[in-house]
Amino acid sequence: MEDREGCQVIVNLRVNDEIRSAVARPADTLLDVLREKLGLTGAKPGCKNGDCGACTVLVDGWPQKSCLVLAVEAVGQWITTIEGLKDTPIQRAFIEQWAFQCGYCTPGFIMNSHGLIQHHPNANDETIKDWLSSNICRCTGYREIKDAVTSVLKEK
Amino acid sequence: MIPIDFEYYRPAAADEAVRLFQQLSSQGKEPVYYSGGTEIITLARINLFQTRAVIDIKGIPECSALAFQDQKLVLGSALTLSRIYDSNVFPLLGEVAAGIADRTSRNKITLGGNLFSRLIYREAVLPLLLTDSVLLIAGRSGVKQIQIDRIFDRTMQVEKGDFVAAAMTDLNYLSMRYAAVKKRKIAEIDYPLVSLAAIRVDGMIRLAFSGVCAFPFRSRLMEEILNRGRQPLKSRIEEAVGQLPAPILSDIRGSAEYREYVLKNVLSESIRELGGA
Ligand SMILES: Cc1cc2nc3c(=O)[nH]c(=O)nc-3n(C[C@H](O)[C@H](O)[C@H](O)COP(=O)(O)OP(=O)(O)OC[C@H]3O[C@@H](n4cnc5c(N)ncnc54)[C@H](O)[C@@H]3O)c2cc1C
Ligand code: FES
Numbered sequence: 494m495e496d497r498e499g500c501q502v503i504v505n506l507r508v509n510d511e512i513r514s515a516v517a518r519p520a521d522t523l524l525d526v527l528r529e530k531l532g533l534t535g536a537k538p539g540c541k542n543g544d545c546g547a548c549t550v551l552v553d554g555w556p557q558k559s560c561l562v563l564a565v566e567a568v569g570q571w572i573t574t575i576e577g578l579k580d581t582p583i584q585r586a587f588i589e590q591w592a593f594q595c596g597y598c599t600p601g602f603i604m605n606s607h608g609l610i611q612h613h614p615n616a617n618d619e620t621i622k623d624w625l626s627s628n629i630c631r632c633t634g635y636r637e638i639k640d641a642v643t644s645v646l647k648e649k
Numbered sequence: 650m651i652p653i654d655f656e657y658y659r660p661a662a663a664d665e666a667v668r669l670f671q672q673l674s675s676q677g678k679e680p681v682y683y684s685g686g687t688e689i690i691t692l693a694r695i696n697l698f699q700t701r702a703v704i705d706i707k708g709i710p711e712c713s714a715l716a717f718q719d720q721k722l723v724l725g726s727a728l729t730l731s732r733i734y735d736s737n738v739f740p741l742l743g744e745v746a747a748g749i750a751d752r753t754s755r756n757k758i759t760l761g762g763n764l765f766s767r768l769i770y771r772e773a774v775l776p777l778l779l780t781d782s783v784l785l786i787a788g789r790s791g792v793k794q795i796q797i798d799r800i801f802d803r804t805m806q807v808e809k810g811d812f813v814a815a816a817m818t819d820l821n822y823l824s825m826r827y828a829a830v831k832k833r834k835i836a837e838i839d840y841p842l843v844s845l846a847a848i849r850v851d852g853m854i855r856l857a858f859s860g861v862c863a864f865p866f867r868s869r870l871m872e873e874i875l876n877r878g879r880q881p882l883k884s885r886i887e888e889a890v891g892q893l894p895a896p897i898l899s900d901i902r903g904s905a906e907y908r909e910y911v912l913k914n915v916l917s918e919s920i921r922e923l924g925g926a
């Protein structure tokens with residue numbers, strides 16, 4: 494991070510295995526910088542208050558609500574957005590299990606589920622429920638999303 | 650978008666953070682310590698938090714400690730609630746912490762941030778109060794060790810410019826029998842109607858509460874009443890609830906009457922669970 498003209502700084506972020514630079518304010522959230530400065534619009538703004546999970550990305554492998562992270566805070570960490578996942582088992586499972594309708598919540602759910610599968614390949618129902626409760630879906634009944642996660646865990 | 654602008658600092662040592670705080674204060678920048686940042690970000694976004702400089706404490710080694718030292722568990726104030734839960738080193742604290750917000754938010758919310766939260770709940774303080782934990786406070790005169798009940802009175806009472814670097818808890822407490830119950834209105838993720846943490850120490854039950862009054866507390870007077878073995882449990886609970894330190898909250902989550910009903914049930918269940926009936 495370098496100082497530039499008072500309130501603006503150059504932020505070098507490691508996103509999806511690339512170093513990306515943006516001029517941003519220290520008060521800009523990671524969500525806003527990803528979307529507006531880096532053109533990565535996969536992480537969705539919903540509540541911007543930490544409640545809905547639509548903005549979830551992975552930071553050093555852990556799900557984080559990018560509306561609750563400052564971009565400057567994420568310097569030096571590995572950030573993965575939905576654009577960084579390519580044909581992963583959880584993406585295929587979301588299609589096979591009909592785990593989305595309008596799709597707005599889907600990137601957030603997929604990033605959280607991907608984090609869960611990486612950290613807890615043997616996750617029990619309680620852990621799955623605990624992690625998935627971080628995200629809100631207005632269309633599905635959640636059942637299909639849970640089925641998508643459990644189908645990948647079973648394969649493992 | 651956060652409508653205010655602030656500078657961001659990430660010191661690598663506690664004394665550097667304290668010096669920065671003094672320096673930025675003297676420049677009129679009203680600095681604040683920044684830990685998980687979830688509350689600072691969400692309040693600043695709606696213009697309820699003002700500052701011109703934040704000092705991120707996550708780069709300070711003491712703040713991210715998770716270690717056993719001289720018969721004590723040391724937990725850095727910048728540890729996330731998820732990390733504390735996953736480590737399973739302090740099961741009562743882990744369980745109370747796991748009831749706060751949701752899993753992904755807990756990957757960011759920290760122990761120190763919860764102790765200093767402007768919201769009235771600050772649930773992570775309950776286990777620390779019950780276990781006479783000692784806080785490491787960094788300030789102008791170096792690092793002080795202060796037992797939590799000497800600086801927590803409804804809110805944390807530290808001097809301006811001081812911050813909590815870590816909490817230390819005697820290892821003996823970590824394996825004691827405990828109960829942790831959080832009752833919410835409906836949803837599984839919500840602020841508490843009643844949050845109770847209890848621990849059995851040498852045959853006596855200690856209890857601390859959040860969500861009942863407008864601040865979290867541990868009451869020695871209520872403990873004295875609730876531990877009177879010969880009096881029937883129901884009458885002990887009636888008497889203890891009459892000694893709450895402030896009026897019972899009445900809000901959108903529940904009226905005072907409903908909260909009192911829930912509190913009595915939770916007390917009865919927890920005391921029975923810990924063998925104090
Ligand atoms: C979705 C959601 C649900 C929630 N539900 C609950 C709940 O059920 N129960 C509950 O108790 N809370 C709940 N909270 C509140 C939450 O616990 C607090 O907002 C959070 O603890 C703040 O932690 P943080 O690490 O992000 O703090 P920050 O935003 O970094 O800081 C919060 C305050 O503490 C000060 N501070 C931080 N660390 C230190 C330190 N080490 N020394 C001195 N001052 C410090 C900061 O200056 C600031 O004023 C919820 C929050 C969210 C987002
Ligand atoms: S937009 Fe981040 S949690 Fe809703």
Ligand code: FES
Pocket residue numbers: 592593594595596597598599629630631632633
């Ligand atoms: S698919 Fe529409 S919000 Fe989840």
